Every structure is written in C-alpha cells, then in structure tokens.
Amino acid sequence: MNVDTLSDRVNGTIDQIGRWVDRQPPLSLNRGVGAVIGVPAWSVLGIASWLTPSPNGYGTHLQLGLGECTMLHLTGFPCPMCGMTTTFTLFAHLRPIDAFLNQPFGVVLFSCTLAGAAIGFADVVTGRGYWRKALRWVDKRESRAAAVLMFGMFFGWVYKVLAMHPELRFW
Numbered sequence: 001m002n003v004d005t006l007s008d009r010v011n012g013t014i015d016q017i018g019r020w021v022d023r024q025p026p027l028s029l030n031r032g033v034g035a036v037i038g039v040p041a042w043s044v045l046g047i048a049s050w051l052t053p054s055p056n057g058y059g060t061h062l063q064l065g066l067g068e069c070t071m072l073h074l075t076g077f078p079c080p081m082c083g084m085t086t087t088f089t090l091f092a093h094l095r096p097i098d099a100f101l102n103q104p105f106g107v108v109l110f111s112c113t114l115a116g117a118a119i120g121f122a123d124v125v126t127g128r129g130y131w132r133k134a135l136r137w138v139d140k141r142e143s144r145a146a147a148v149l150m151f152g153m154f155f156g157w158v159y160k161v162l163a164m165h166p167e168l169r170f171w
Helices: 003-023 026-050 060-064 070-075 084-092 096-102 104-126 130-140 142-164
Strands: none
Touching: 026 084, 026 104, 026 130, 060 084, 084 096, 084 104, 096 104, 104 130, 104 142, 130 142
C-alpha cells in the first residue's frame, strides 16, 4: 500500500467519523464527549490524590507498581517527564508551591488535566458542549500551544536535571 492510498483511506475514515458525529443529537453527543474527556482526567486526579508524594521529588509512580525510570537508573539523569507523578500528587494534596518547585512543567500539565476534568464534568451534567468551545480555542492557537508545550517540557527537564545535579550549575 502506497502513501497516497493510505492517506486517502485515513481521510475517508475521518470523513465517516465526522458524518457520524454530525448525525448525533447534540445533547447526547456533548454528554458522551464530556464523559470521554472527563473520566480519564478525573481518574488521573483521583489517583494523584490517593498517592503519597515521594520526598525525593521523583519515584511516586512506584506506588502504582510501575518500575523505576530506566533513564534515571542507567544514566543517573532524569528523563524529561521525571517528577511529573510527584508533582501531580503534590498539587492534588493542595501543595502548589511544592509542586511548582518539584517540576514547573508538571503544574502546566496538571492545570490542563484539571481543565479537562472541569470541561468533561460540565458537559456530562449540562450537555452544553463546552468541549467544542475549548477545542475551538485550542484550534486557533494550535502552533503556539504545541511550541509552549515542547519548550515547557524541555525547560522543565533542564530544571529537573539541574535540581538533581547541582554540580552542573554554572552559577
């Protein structure tokens, strides 16, 4: 199968999904999308509030039965997502300053998760389609949002490396 054929099939599938969405009654569609957005976000927030933040600033995910970070184990340096579970847990325990100091970019991701939870909940309850407004808002700023997320992750990673390895600081 060549790339053009694959592209045509993907576009055809997307068109079919779009037509199916357009046929759904607005109230039930909005509530369904709200559940699809809200349930995972509320699950993440619930798990974060259930966990105990690691005093190391990383490793909270071990409480979920997950293994240790391979990159940290092999190199001694944190991965770009290092400390995110701990930051989410700190924020869920209403310790925003500790969360920010642990991994600044984690606060951004936590805020996005919280926004998704709120939008999902509002749509499940009201069916008003707040997800559409959020999608339009993001769509208008897609490139900037992607750039902010990429740079935020990079600088959060640099921050975490410097926090875990003070010998690398040049000041």
